[in-house]
Amino acid sequence: MVEVRKNILKQNDVVARELRSEFRRSNVFVVSLVSSPGSGKTTFLEKILTLLRPAYRVAALVGDLATENDAQRLARSGAPVKQITTGTLCHLEAAMVRNALQTWDLAQLDFLFIENVGNLVCPSSYDLGENMRLVLTSVTEGEDKPLKYPTIFHSADVALLTKMDLSHAVEFDEPTALANIQAVRPGMQVLQVSAKTGLGMKEFIDFLGSSRAGVREMTQSMVFAVITLKTWADHHVDTLSK
Amino acid sequence: MSLVDLACQEAERVRGRVIALHIKVGPLSGVFKDALLSCYEMASHDTSLQGSQLMIEDMPIVIYCPQCRAERTVGSMQRFCCPVCSAPASQIVRGKELELVSLELES
Numbered sequence: 572m573v574e575v576r577k578n579i580l581k582q583n584d585v586v587a588r589e590l591r592s593e594f595r596r597s598n599v600f601v602v603s604l605v606s607s608p609g610s611g612k613t614t615f616l617e618k619i620l621t622l623l624r625p626a627y628r629v630a631a632l633v634g635d636l637a638t639e640n641d642a643q644r645l646a647r648s649g650a651p652v653k654q655i656t657t658g659t660l661c662h663l664e665a666a667m668v669r670n671a672l673q674t675w676d677l678a679q680l681d682f683l684f685i686e687n688v689g690n691l692v693c694p695s696s697y698d699l700g701e702n703m704r705l706v707l708t709s710v711t712e713g714e715d716k717p718l719k720y721p722t723i724f725h726s727a728d729v730a731l732l733t734k735m736d737l738s739h740a741v742e743f744d745e746p747t748a749l750a751n752i753q754a755v756r757p758g759m760q761v762l763q764v765s766a767k768t769g770l771g772m773k774e775f776i777d778f779l780g781s782s783r784a785g786v787r788e789m790t791q792s793m794v795f796a797v798i799t800l801k802t803w804a805d806h807h808v809d810t811l812s813k
Numbered sequence: 814m815s816l817v818d819l820a821c822q823e824a825e826r827v828r829g830r831v832i833a834l835h836i837k838v839g840p841l842s843g844v845f846k847d848a849l850l851s852c853y854e855m856a857s858h859d860t861s862l863q864g865s866q867l868m869i870e871d872m873p874i875v876i877y878c879p880q881c882r883a884e885r886t887v888g889s890m891q892r893f894c895c896p897v898c899s900a901p902a903s904q905i906v907r908g909k910e911l912e913l914v915s916l917e918l919e920s
Contacts (some may be wrong), residue, residue: 573827573916579816579836581911696843721890725841754892757901 575747583697586665590700595790597677600783601685603699605723606707607716608689610731613641615707616686618766621647622776627681634663634670634688641686642673651675658675665700682783702786709734710743714751721755729760736765744754817856819913824861829918831865839872839908840890868917874908892910 594601604612604680616631623629630651633641642654655663655671668685677683685701687694706727708716711734717724724730730752752759762778764771816836824831838844846869853867873886878895884906885895894901 572827573823573918575823575913575915577819577823577913579819579911579913582815666892668905718891722841722843726843753901754894757893757903759903 572649575669581663581696586669587698587700590665590669591764593677593704594683594700596772597680598787598790599677599680600681600684600703600786601699601701601777602688602703602705603685603701603781604705604707605694605727606689606709606733607685607691607712610689610707610712611711612686612716613644615731615766616684617648618769618772618807619779620650620684620768622772623682626780628679629682629684630675630699630738631684631686632668632780633794634667635666636660636688641695641784643644645686646757657688661688661690663687663699664697668699678744682779688741691716691723695720695723695726703728703782705729707731707733708748711736711741714748717751717755724752724756724759729762729804730756734765734767735763735770736768773790816853816913817860817862823913824918825918827916827918829916830915831862832919833866833868833917834862834915835868835870835914837870837872837910837914839910840874840918841905841908842911844911860875866887870914872910872913875906876902877904877906878902879904 581667601708604616613633620629620631631645632653632655633645634655634657635641637652637656638656638661642652645652653671655667657663657667663685685699687699704727706723706729708730710732717730730804732745732748749761752761762771762775764775766772816834817870820834828901838846838849839856850867857865858864874890875884875886876893876895877883877903878885878898880898881895882901885897885902886894887896893903
């Protein structure tokens with residue numbers, strides 16, 4: 572018996588790691604969206620792209636098994652959009668994102684959105700190098716999606732309750748839904764939105780803006796810390812060599 | 814595939830014929846045990862691992878309870894709460910692992 576004790580890094584993780592550093596270098600904030608089919612990712616994203624466009628440079632990638640319908644819908648916002656058709660694959664992988672981005676200059680973007688294939692299972696295992704992953708669940712889907720698909724809630728950073736305008740009509744039990752999210756992921760931030768009425772959209776835009784600013788600030792302070800450390804090290808090397 | 818690659822590299826390093834791989838898989842690793850077992854045979858075909866067995870050790874989900882200030886094992890992925898004091902706990906200590914622990918060589 573020979574001891575190894577090494578993490579098995581999935582091939583996807585290697586590509587995702589490369590993407591993440593490229594995103595950081597280009598100063599683009601990347602947000603991905605996951606949910607079940609029909610929970611409102613495209614409608615929500617179309618609105619978000621439209622609302623962000625005056626102040627920010629935005630673009631989107633959208634994954635589907637077939638059709639270019641979603642790309643056409645998102646393009647109505649005026650933002651550059653690219654469709655990734657996955658054929659029979661039920662999720663996006665980091666390599667697909669990398670390929671789709673080849674012709675785009677990321678440094679010209681402030682925000683890049685990646686809409687995953689509608690699926691609450693497989694996307695949870697595939698890191699796309701994003702800064703923030705949103706999991707959307709619509710009020711029409713009921714309250715127990717978090718309990719049924721806990722791993723997707725674990726892989727995401729923020730949960731969005733969508734189609735809030737319908738909550739009364741479908742007798743959505745909001746406290747139970749919120750409790751279920753907190754049960755699988757204590758402390759998870761939850762935002763309630765309706766792309767149709769605009770409820771919570773302004774708050775979400777502000778949230779995106781401050782998240783992006785937070786990352787930039789962190790990167791800048793990291794650069795500062797490295798420079799300080801280097802100056803200190805150089806100084807000490809000088810002192811030592813004397 | 815990367816499991817097979819990693820194990821092949823290690824087997825080459827120790828210059829032995831591998832009869833079994835021992836790995837640890839946590840419920841939050843995103844890897845489904847049965848699927849991994851069924852692909853292993855295909856993935857190891859025509860490599861130095863062909864014919865070896867994949868031994869999977871299931872790992873528990875362990876969280877850190879801020880209330881008890883202790884590590885606790887949770888029984889369900891649906892409830893990230895301390896089993897002792899019921900406080901919600903989101904700090905995961907174990908459960909995400911996907912680790913090659915050891916290689917069993919032919920003696």
